[in-house]
Amino acid sequence: MPPRTVVIGVDSSTQSTKAAVTDAETGELLAVGRAPHVVTGEGGARETDPEIWWRALCDAVAAGLKESGLSGSSVTGIAVAGQQHGLVVLDGSGRPLRPALLWNDTRSAPQASALVAELGGPEAWTARTGTVPVASMTATKWRWLRENDPANAEATAAVRLPHDFLTERLAGVAATDPGDASGTCWYSTETGAYDPDLLDRLGLDASMLPEVAATGGTRIGSLTESAAEALGLPAGIAVAAGTGDNMSAAVGLGLGGAGLLDHPVLSLGTSGTVFAASRTRPASTALSGFAAADGTYLPLACTLNCTLAVDKVASLLGLHRDDATPGGEAVLLPYLDGERTPDLPTSAGLLTGLRHDTTPQQLLGAAYEGAAFTVLRALDELLRACGLDPADPEVASRPLRLIGGGAQGRTWVETVRRLSGRPLIVPGSGELVALGAAALAASAAGGGDPVAIATRWNARSDNADADAGLPPLERDTETWERVGSVLDRAAQPLLGG
Ligand SMILES: Nc1ncnc2c1ncn2[C@@H]1O[C@H](COP(=O)(O)OP(=O)(O)O)[C@@H](O)[C@H]1O
Numbered sequence: 001m002p003p004r005t006v007v008i009g010v011d012s013s014t015q016s017t018k019a020a021v022t023d024a025e026t027g028e029l030l031a032v033g034r035a036p037h038v039v040t041g042e043g044g045a046r047e048t049d050p051e052i053w054w055r056a057l058c059d060a061v062a063a064g065l066k067e068s069g070l071s072g073s074s075v076t077g078i079a080v081a082g083q084q085h086g087l088v089v090l091d092g093s094g095r096p097l098r099p100a101l102l103w104n105d106t107r108s109a110p111q112a113s114a115l116v117a118e119l120g121g122p123e124a125w126t127a128r129t130g131t132v133p134v135a136s137m138t139a140t141k142w143r144w145l146r147e148n149d150p151a152n153a154e155a156t157a158a159v160r161l162p163h164d165f166l167t168e169r170l171a172g173v174a175a176t177d178p179g180d181a182s183g184t185c186w187y188s189t190e191t192g193a194y195d196p197d198l199l200d201r202l203g204l205d206a207s208m209l210p211e212v213a214a215t216g217g218t219r220i221g222s223l224t225e226s227a228a229e230a231l232g233l234p235a236g237i238a239v240a241a242g243t244g245d246n247m248s249a250a251v252g253l254g255l256g257g258a259g260l261l262d263h264p265v266l267s268l269g270t271s272g273t274v275f276a277a278s279r280t281r282p283a284s285t286a287l288s289g290f291a292a293a294d295g296t297y298l299p300l301a302c303t304l305n306c307t308l309a310v311d312k313v314a315s316l317l318g319l320h321r322d323d324a325t326p327g328g329e330a331v332l333l334p335y336l337d338g339e340r341t342p343d344l345p346t347s348a349g350l351l352t353g354l355r356h357d358t359t360p361q362q363l364l365g366a367a368y369e370g371a372a373f374t375v376l377r378a379l380d381e382l383l384r385a386c387g388l389d390p391a392d393p394e395v396a397s398r399p400l401r402l403i404g405g406g407a408q409g410r411t412w413v414e415t416v417r418r419l420s421g422r423p424l425i426v427p428g429s430g431e432l433v434a435l436g437a438a439a440l441a442a443s444a445a446g447g448g449d450p451v452a453i454a455t456r457w458n459a460r461s462d463n464a465d466a467d468a469g470l471p472p473l474e475r476d477t478e479t480w481e482r483v484g485s486v487l488d489r490a491a492q493p494l495l496g497g
């Protein structure tokens with residue numbers, strides 16, 4: 001039998017790095033190595049030292065190889081998919097000047113509002129970049145840095161996104177892809193390039209930014225000697241451009257070229273995201289009109305408070321995360337980090353409907369309901385913004401693909417099922433972001449379209465058989481309306497005024 005060829009797909013997300021050691025031919029997931037990150041910050045601040053991501057990447061690759069029982073010499077390619085939007089600032093020798101500002105750092109909310117006003121309103125941003133700046137977007141973080149940490153902003157020789165930073169460590173080449181670039185708000189999904197006028201406005205020079213490769217699967221270089229030594233992999237293997245984590249999950253699911261929103265995806269991680277592949281450029285202020293890893297489109301909406309916020313409520317109550325019952329009268333909006341969708345960056349969590357007979361289990365259930373409601377309502381808005389009526393029985397019956405860490409949790413699945421009333425598909429592969437990155441690595445190493453590679457892998461492996469298809473439950477409209485009414489009435493107080 002010929003020796004296996006193996007590629008490594010890396011998911012460097014908010015809480016951890018996962019390295020998927022994947023058979024390049026069949027897509028079989030041979031092992032997943034993991035290493036945690038450290039996120040620090042009080043109030044609206046959320047930061048991580050990029051060196052932590054690099055060390056976690058090295059540790060996760062080593063753990064994955066060890067678990068697979070393979071030596072590094074069978075690996076032919078590597079790609080990184082990273083948490084979107086984070087601002088990494090480097091000195092002239094490529095060293096981080098300070099910790100990165102993460103996607104869920106809300107300190108740049110005032111800068112976001114100022115940028116929106118400067119360009120003449122949200123529509124102008126949608127037309128130019130595809131996306132209206134909120135505190136998550138990189139452009140607002142760069143402006144925040146210039147206003148609040150001018151010494152480091154002045155000293156900045158290069159600006160990177162989290163995945164670009166790691167890719168550069170691997171290949172020594174400054175490169176990104178259309179997908180992650182589209183989350184900066186200084187890249188235009190209309191032109192497929194950085195917007196020179198926006199760069200000027202932000203005080204950024206294009207020479208400080210990475211080149212945008214044609215796709216996340218483009219081979220942008222080869223593993224350098226020093227990276228090879230750090231990772232225990234052969235020098236010279238293919239390094240792909242990589243992409244953002246949501247874009248990578250879309251690749252892993254084989255989404256691309258699909259009809260508009262035929263395959264909505266709900267990701268339950270630190271963030272809650274809803275997205276779908278589209279060939280039509282989204283142009284609505286109600287969603288983030290990101291690019292996909294291949295320059296087609298990935299309309300997306302994202303909440304800041306999902307699994308981490310609900311786990312926090314469980315730990316405050318001293319309960320296991322699956323010790324929850326439906327919330328009953330209690331409504332808990334777990335906006336512990338402020339919120340992005342709806343745009344309430346300075347909000348905090350809110351509890352209403354408490355009675356003498358409310359149980360801790362109901363309070364936890366209410367936190368699940370609040371988080372799930374928020375992201376499911378964002379899905380309805382996304383559908384509407386794309387010209388579909390979420391109440392149309394045909395649209396409402398399209399299955400929702402559930403991914404991310406939360407999709408492994410019984411209570412998450414039950415809550416989404418009950419509040420959405422949709423059929424759910426929980427893909428057999430629990431690591432879609434890393435699998436998508438592996439498809440990008442396979443494309444860089446051996447050619448071929450990453451989405452086609454992932455589709456072939458899904459078809460050939462047991463993944464498709466292992467997909468859990470759950471029929472719809474009758475929608476719990478009572479809870480839906482109760483939570484919606486609290487959110488609508490509380491939006492102003494939640495703004496934190
Ligand atoms: N079995 C499980 N049940 C419920 N939640 C889970 C389970 N396993 C992991 N999670 C949740 O998944 C989250 C991590 O998901 P992940 O998608 O890896 O996050 P991120 O990409 O933001 O780092 C954790 O916050 C945890 O709450």
Ligand SMILES: O=C(CO)[C@@H](O)[C@H](O)COP(=O)(O)O
Pocket residue numbers: 013014015082083084085103136183244245246269270271272273288300302
């Ligand atoms: O900001 C977004 C999407 O726009 C987030 O989805 C980040 O990409 C972080 O993802 P997770 O760590 O929650 O997977």
